[in-house]
Amino acid sequence: MKKKELIEKLNNYGLKATHQRIAVLDTLLKTKTHPSAEELYKIIVKQYPTISLATVYKTLDSFKEVGLVKIIKTDCDYLRYDAIISNHFHLYNPAQNKLEDYYDNDLKNMIENYFKNKKIDNFELKEINLQLIGDFK
Amino acid sequence: MKKKELIEKLNNYGLKATHQRIAVLDTLLKTKTHPSAEELYKIIVKQYPTISLATVYKTLDSFKEVGLVKIIKTDCDYLRYDAIISNHFHLYNPAQNKLEDYYDNDLKNMIENYFKNKKIDNFELKEINLQLIGDFK
DNA sequence: TTAGTTGCAAACAGTTTGCAACGAC
DNA sequence: GTCGTTGCAAACTGTTTGCAACTAA
Numbered sequence: 001m002k003k004k005e006l007i008e009k010l011n012n013y014g015l016k017a018t019h020q021r022i023a024v025l026d027t028l029l030k031t032k033t034h035p036s037a038e039e040l041y042k043i044i045v046k047q048y049p050t051i052s053l054a055t056v057y058k059t060l061d062s063f064k065e066v067g068l069v070k071i072i073k074t075d076c077d078y079l080r081y082d083a084i085i086s087n088h089f090h091l092y093n094p095a096q097n098k099l100e101d102y103y104d105n106d107l108k109n110m111i112e113n114y115f116k117n118k119k120i121d122n123f124e125l126k127e128i129n130l131q132l133i134g135d136f137k
Numbered sequence: 138m139k140k141k142e143l144i145e146k147l148n149n150y151g152l153k154a155t156h157q158r159i160a161v162l163d164t165l166l167k168t169k170t171h172p173s174a175e176e177l178y179k180i181i182v183k184q185y186p187t188i189s190l191a192t193v194y195k196t197l198d199s200f201k202e203v204g205l206v207k208i209i210k211t212d213c214d215y216l217r218y219d220a221i222i223s224n225h226f227h228l229y230n231p232a233q234n235k236l237e238d239y240y241d242n243d244l245k246n247m248i249e250n251y252f253k254n255k256k257i258d259n260f261e262l263k264e265i266n267l268q269l270i271g272d273f274k
Numbered sequence: 275t276t277a278g279t280t281g282c283a284a285a286c287a288g289t290t291t292g293c294a295a296c297g298a299c
Numbered sequence: 300g301t302c303g304t305t306g307c308a309a310a311c312t313g314t315t316t317g318c319a320a321c322t323a324a
Contacts (some may be wrong), residue, residue: 016323018279035316052281057314059279073210077289078313091260107251114244122274123228129268135261153298155304174289189306195287196304215288215312279322286315299318 001029013066023048024059025068025083034072034080034090034099074131075097089130098136138166148205161196162205162220171209171227171236192262202253206268211268235273238268 001009006025015021023044028035031043031136060081064068072080075094082101085122089102108128115125138146143162144154152158160181165172176195197218200206209217212231219238226239234243245265252262 016278018323021282050281053281054315056246057281061315062279071212074214075208075210090267091257102145102257106255110247110251111244113214114247118241118243120228120239123269123271124274125269125271126219127270129229129270131266132257132260132262133264133266137259137261138286153303157305189307191290191307192305199304210279276322276324278324280320282318282320284316286313288312288314290311291309293307294305295307296303299301299304 001026009068013063013068015066015068019048020051020055021059021062023051024056025063025115025121028063028069028081028083032101034082036080038078038079040081072099089132091132091134091136093136100136102132111120140164144151146205150200150204150205152199156185157188157192158196158199160188162200165200165206165218165220169238171219171238173215173217175215177218187232207238209236225270228271228273230271230273233273239269239274 003022003026005024008046010017012022024040025119027040027043031040031135035043036057037060038053040060041051041053044051049057052133056079060069064071070082070084072082072090074080074090074092077099080099086103086106089104089107091100091102109130113128121122140159140163141266141268143159147154147158147162155214164177164180168177170176171235172180174193174197175190175268177197178188178190197206200218201208205221206266207221209219209227211227211229211234213234217236223247226241226244228239229235230236248265248267
């Protein structure tokens with residue numbers, strides 16, 4: 001994504017387009033591993049040596065607040081971030097600590113249809129959070 | 138569950154039946170809210186004033202190692218524990234931080250059948266981790 | 275110009291660890 | 300008696316915060 005587009009995206013979400021935010025958003029969009037704040041920081045600091053880890057945290061928190069990213073929790077002991085593109089699931093392997101996106105509209109539709117017919121007592125479903133645990137081959 | 142049964146259960150899983158472990162297992166089985174280590178500690182310490190928080194952590198970790206409990210991660214910033222009884226899903230509300238078991242064999246079978254026919258490329262599915270996010274009424 | 279953002283260092287929360295005393299087997 | 304477990308305090312890790320300096324709009 002070009003710098004101009006990144007700025008536009010930030011503005012669309014009501015955020016000032018600072019260098020730091022542009023760098024974080026750019027890096028997060030480019031990184032497919034669902035990185036932690038620290039991982040993002042280590043990548044960004046190479047191009048942008050004055051950025052601080054706290055800023056990465058604050059930036060990710062702002063992004064989360066406006067809905068630009070989601071937090072993913074896995075078995076590992078830090079938060080991972082997911083730049084939101086569309087509704088999807090995750091594949092995860094605890095031993096490798098590897099997390100991948102999994103797009104499957106059939107599965108998504110199947111589950112959504114299931115809950116159109118079947119209502120859960122005393123619960124109004126808003127969102128489905130599905131992690132598929134297994135081994136990458 | 139009676140004390141005798143608790144001891145038996147611990148032994149079956151290869152664990153020495155100490156007072157502390159009996160208390161933690163007993164409390165965890167009785168508590169339906171999927172408590173954190175600290176919550177369990179606060180309950181147990183009333184009956185057993187000398188137990189320490191570190192012991193609760195160590196105990197829960199032993200339980201996890203042998204497969205007596207599972208860790209559940211939600212939006213909240215501590216770990217919650219689930220005494221394993223059978224395969225089930227979870228309902229979760231982030232605002233209330235409320236987590237409930239959700240048993241639904243139809244849903245479970247539907248998803249399992251789906252993956253009998255549809256294989257994921259380069260991934261061998263072992264386990265399904267499903268959280269239903271929404272509002273309790 | 276100014277309200278919001280950054281960077282630093284210090285604080286924080288939940289969890290883990292080292293180790294001497296203890297207890298289950 | 301032995302070896303694993305406990306309890307304490309201290310350490311650790313990831314994350315958050317307070318605040319003065321800075322900067323995008």
